[in-house]
Amino acid sequence: MTRVGVVGATGYAGAELVRILSGHPDVELTILTSRQYAEVPFAKVYPSMAGVVDLACKAYSPDQVCDMTDIVFTALPHKVPMEIVPELVRRGKKVVDLSADFRFSDVSKYESFYQPHAAKDLNEKAVYGLCEVYFDQIKDAAVIGNPGCYPTSMLLPLIPLLKKGFLDTRTIIADSKSGVSGAGRSLSLTAHFCEVHESFKAYKVAEHRHSPEMEEVLSREAGTQVNITFVPHLVPMIRGMLTTTYASLARKASAEDIRNCLADFYSGRPFVRLCADNSVPDTLHVRGTNYCDIGFKVDERNNRVVLISAIDNLVKGAAGQAVQNMNIMLGLNETAGLTGVPFPI
Numbered sequence: 257m258t259r260v261g262v263v264g265a266t267g268y269a270g271a272e273l274v275r276i277l278s279g280h281p282d283v284e285l286t287i288l289t290s291r292q293y294a295e296v297p298f299a300k301v302y303p304s305m306a307g308v309v310d311l312a313c314k315a316y317s318p319d320q321v322c323d324m325t326d327i328v329f330t331a332l333p334h335k336v337p338m339e340i341v342p343e344l345v346r347r348g349k350k351v352v353d354l355s356a357d358f359r360f361s362d363v364s365k366y367e368s369f370y371q372p373h374a375a376k377d378l379n380e381k382a383v384y385g386l387c388e389v390y391f392d393q394i395k396d397a398a399v400i401g402n403p404g405c406y407p408t409s410m411l412l413p414l415i416p417l418l419k420k421g422f423l424d425t426r427t428i429i430a431d432s433k434s435g436v437s438g439a440g441r442s443l444s445l446t447a448h449f450c451e452v453h454e455s456f457k458a459y460k461v462a463e464h465r466h467s468p469e470m471e472e473v474l475s476r477e478a479g480t481q482v483n484i485t486f487v488p489h490l491v492p493m494i495r496g497m498l499t500t501t502y503a504s505l506a507r508k509a510s511a512e513d514i515r516n517c518l519a520d521f522y523s524g525r526p527f528v529r530l531c532a533d534n535s536v537p538d539t540l541h542v543r544g545t546n547y548c549d550i551g552f553k554v555d556e557r558n559n560r561v562v563l564i565s566a567i568d569n570l571v572k573g574a575a576g577q578a579v580q581n582m583n584i585m586l587g588l589n590e591t592a593g594l595t596g597v598p599f600p601i
């Protein structure tokens with residue numbers, strides 16, 4: 257059995273990793289870390305895990321984590337992983353990092369939207385873990401920069417069409433709605449019940465830190481600089497993310513052309529589902545799963561395509577994709593641990 261540790265296990269993304277990994281057939285969870293809950297049983301922090309997870313959290317110690325693991329997930333705030341991941345890798349561990357610290361090829365972009373980078377050499381070797389696009393590079397990677405939730409939901413429908421030249425790359429607008437768990441477990445006024453319940457608002461309009469992440473990947477895949485306008489919204493639900501992306505067509509394309517392009521690209525890929533004609537993705541249909549559901553409409557009057565995608569921000573947008581990356585890195589079945597049947601409602 258491969259031994260697995262989760263650093264930052266008590267946050268929402270970390271806890272979701274614990275949920276998925278505790279049901280994984282090929283790995284054993286050996287260590288969970290947290291500062292606030294050191295020595296506290298994980299099932300006391302998350303009572304739903306009683307009888308499922310019997311580990312107590314530990315304060316982070318690199319020696320202990322290295323002794324007890326073969327692969328480590330870091331589910332920590334940005335900036336913390338770049339301080340600890342280099343030592344883990346030096347000591348032979350594979351790492352899947354859920355923060356933005358290892359997502360950017362161009363470190364200057366990271367630095368202009370986040371902070372100075374303290375592990376530039378390692379960052380050069382890291383692979384962007386968008387599994388359906390970078391499978392071959394992920395197989396051999398020592399460090400994965402697990403994609404952001406908004407980028408995952410927006411890149412999956414766009415990339416196949418971009419690569420086939422269907423889109424006018426100057427016209428892309430993406431509009432996303434996220435559940436509040438996307439903001440993490442730390443207390444904040446923004447995520448306060450009275451501030452979000454019965455509320456629906458945009459935030460960081462055209463200046464969210466995920467825009468440069470999306471643009472870097474889109475530009476790489478299109479072979480030309482792509483700039484987008486991205487507007488995130490917060491909606492009063494716990495988990496789920498719905499993204500609507502609008503782009504002008506660069507050439508005439510029918511609904512059949514768009515469907516064939518998406519279907520070809522994702523043929524045989526277990527976690528991307530194309531919706532039937534005239535039906536649209538719904539966050540309810542992917543709740544708790546690693547699926548990304550994609551629907552689209554060709555707006556013929558305006559020569560535009562409208563793409564709609566739904567993911568669970570904590571699963572395909574974070575922990576599920578991280579486990580999918582681990583499976584690919586370890587040569588396991590890509591779906592191992594991720595095949596739970598969706599809730600019908």
Ligand SMILES: NC(=O)C1=CN([C@@H]2O[C@H](COP(=O)(O)OP(=O)(O)OC[C@H]3O[C@@H](n4cnc5c(N)ncnc54)[C@H](OP(=O)(O)O)[C@@H]3O)[C@@H](O)[C@H]2O)C=CC1
Pocket residue numbers: 263264265266267268269270289290291292293331332333334336354355356403404405437438439440441442569570573574
């Ligand atoms: N929530 C989501 O939907 C998504 C999250 N992510 C990414 O996953 C990572 C974790 O996010 P999320 O779970 O939401 O965040 P949370 O705030 O819920 O959890 C953060 C975790 O890190 C620990 N932690 C916090 N500060 C530090 C620190 N300075 N040093 C060491 N440990 C620390 C916390 O435990 P303790 O304080 O006890 O140490 C906790 O376990 C982030 O990088 C986030 O961007 C990515 C995609 C989606």
Ligand SMILES: CC(=O)N[C@@H](CCC(=O)OP(=O)(O)O)C(=O)O
Pocket residue numbers: 354355356403404405406434435436437438439440466488490
């Ligand atoms: C609803 C909400 O607040 N969402 C977070 C993004 C989710 C996330 O954790 O993204 P990273 O992995 O890049 O940090 C935000 O807008 O900051």
